[in-house]
Amino acid sequence: MHHFEYRSGRLYAEDVDVAALADRIGSPFYVYSEATLRRHMRVFHKAFEGADPLVAFSVKANSNIAVLKILQSEGSGADVVSGGELQRALKAGIAPDKIVFSGIGKTRDEVKAALNAGIYQFNVESAPELEALNALALETGKSAPVALRVNPDVAAGGHDKISTGRKEDKFGVAWEEARGLYGRAREMKGVDVVGVDLHIGSQIADLAPFEAAFSKAAQLIADLRADGCSIDRLDLGGGLGIPYGDAATPPHPNDYAALIKRLTAPLGVRLIFEPGRMICGNAGILVTRVIFVKEGVARKFLIVDAAMNDLIRPALYDAHHEIIPVIQNDEAPRTTYDVVGPVCESSDFFAKARALPEMKEGDLAAIMSAGAYGAVQASQYNTRPLIPEVLVNSDRHAVIRRRPSFDEMIALEASPDWL
Numbered sequence: 001m002h003h004f005e006y007r008s009g010r011l012y013a014e015d016v017d018v019a020a021l022a023d024r025i026g027s028p029f030y031v032y033s034e035a036t037l038r039r040h041m042r043v044f045h046k047a048f049e050g051a052d053p054l055v056a057f058s059v060k061a062n063s064n065i066a067v068l069k070i071l072q073s074e075g076s077g078a079d080v081v082s083g084g085e086l087q088r089a090l091k092a093g094i095a096p097d098k099i100v101f102s103g104i105g106k107t108r109d110e111v112k113a114a115l116n117a118g119i120y121q122f123n124v125e126s127a128p129e130l131e132a133l134n135a136l137a138l139e140t141g142k143s144a145p146v147a148l149r150v151n152p153d154v155a156a157g158g159h160d161k162i163s164t165g166r167k168e169d170k171f172g173v174a175w176e177e178a179r180g181l182y183g184r185a186r187e188m189k190g191v192d193v194v195g196v197d198l199h200i201g202s203q204i205a206d207l208a209p210f211e212a213a214f215s216k217a218a219q220l221i222a223d224l225r226a227d228g229c230s231i232d233r234l235d236l237g238g239g240l241g242i243p244y245g246d247a248a249t250p251p252h253p254n255d256y257a258a259l260i261k262r263l264t265a266p267l268g269v270r271l272i273f274e275p276g277r278m279i280c281g282n283a284g285i286l287v288t289r290v291i292f293v294k295e296g297v298a299r300k301f302l303i304v305d306a307a308m309n310d311l312i313r314p315a316l317y318d319a320h321h322e323i324i325p326v327i328q329n330d331e332a333p334r335t336t337y338d339v340v341g342p343v344c345e346s347s348d349f350f351a352k353a354r355a356l357p358e359m360k361e362g363d364l365a366a367i368m369s370a371g372a373y374g375a376v377q378a379s380q381y382n383t384r385p386l387i388p389e390v391l392v393n394s395d396r397h398a399v400i401r402r403r404p405s406f407d408e409m410i411a412l413e414a415s416p417d418w419l
């Protein structure tokens with residue numbers, strides 16, 4: 001469910017006319033719907049009503065401060081994967097005791113910052129990381145609450161590049177080594193072992209891999225308790241998929257919750273979740289304008305003003321995004337296009353051989369479901385400025401990240417004095 005819909009043939013973001021917005025802002029730009037963000041966070045909380053989980057939004061999916069503030073006001077915590085994301089979460093007003101820190105390569109400086117902030121949990125992914133965390137905690141006179149991220153060796157996720165829980169993936173502690181490492185952690189004075197953590201992948205469209213992985217985690221907790229470890233938290237990561245307008249229909253959060261309640265109720269642990277895409281994916285669109293229609297020999301190209309540097313998901317993950325005209329034109333014949341950007345790379349495309357109502361120069365299109373892993377992965381490749389992010393709330397809108405000027409784009413560069 002989202003709040004982007006046609007009214008009298010014109011696309012609206014909540015009560016804001018997208019074409020009119022494009023005239024004010026200048027294309028391309030992202031639009032986020034506040035109502036959709038709030039709705040998704042509420043649906044997730046509601047699915048686990050009574051269980052009092054920590055829902056820690058995965059900041060890497062969309063880290064705009066305004067987005068984080070909205071989710072904070074819905075009771076969300078934050079799952080961060082860098083010192084920068086930690087600073088963003090704190091700046092957005094998220095309490096340290098709702099912040100978990102994931103990632104395989106936390107630097108010493110990042111760990112110190114998180115220790116000083118007093119975060120809720122470190123999700124530790126390897127033996128050397130555990131040693132380093134213990135040493136830093138002892139140095140600063142603190143005790144670090146730790147869950148080990150275990151790798152259950154389960155294949156999941158919409159694409160090879162977003163599967164994280166197989167034994168060949170770089171993430172987590174190997175299943176066979178987990179109990180041993182928990183044993184070592186228990187001996188460490190700077191570390192307080194509190195939980196088990198896993199995150200098996202992203203854009204997961206069915207419950208089976210979750211069931212496989214979470215059952216293994218439940219068994220592990222039983223084993224660890226038998227070893228004398230007091231485990232009272234279970235962090236199940238993120239990964240729930242969203243509809244992108246192609247074949248897959250991911251499970252509803254209620255079904256996901258029912259499965260989890262069944263598997264974890266006997267354990268009596270506090271649950272932690274790190275949803276990203278499920279919260280913000282369908283809450284954002286990318287609005288772009290057709291620069292040219294190019295009749296290739298074999299293909300017809302819609303060349304639009306957004307490009308892979310603005311939204312890299314198709315290039316990186318072969319991701320499917322629905323593309324719709326901002327002004328509906330049902331009479332137009334359907335035409336098959338490759339929708340591409342101006343960047344000098346063959347991988348700069350948004351769709352291949354896509355049937356769309358015929359479009360012409362100057363027409364606006366919306367690339368749907370672009371609210372997760374969109375703006376956060378943008379770059380200035382080809383010296384293209386980062387594009388604005390606009391938030392709508394009913395009939396109001398606000399630019400929550402503006403387009404930089406050319407001078408701002410090159411402000412960090414300097415010529416050496418011999419030039």
Ligand SMILES: *Cc1c(COP(=O)(O)O)cnc(C)c1O
Pocket residue numbers: 058060061079081102103199201202203237238239240274275276277278372
């Ligand atoms: C990316 C990530 C998430 C969020 O994944 P989604 O598929 O967006 O829900 C959660 N936890 C960790 C550790 C991640 O790396």
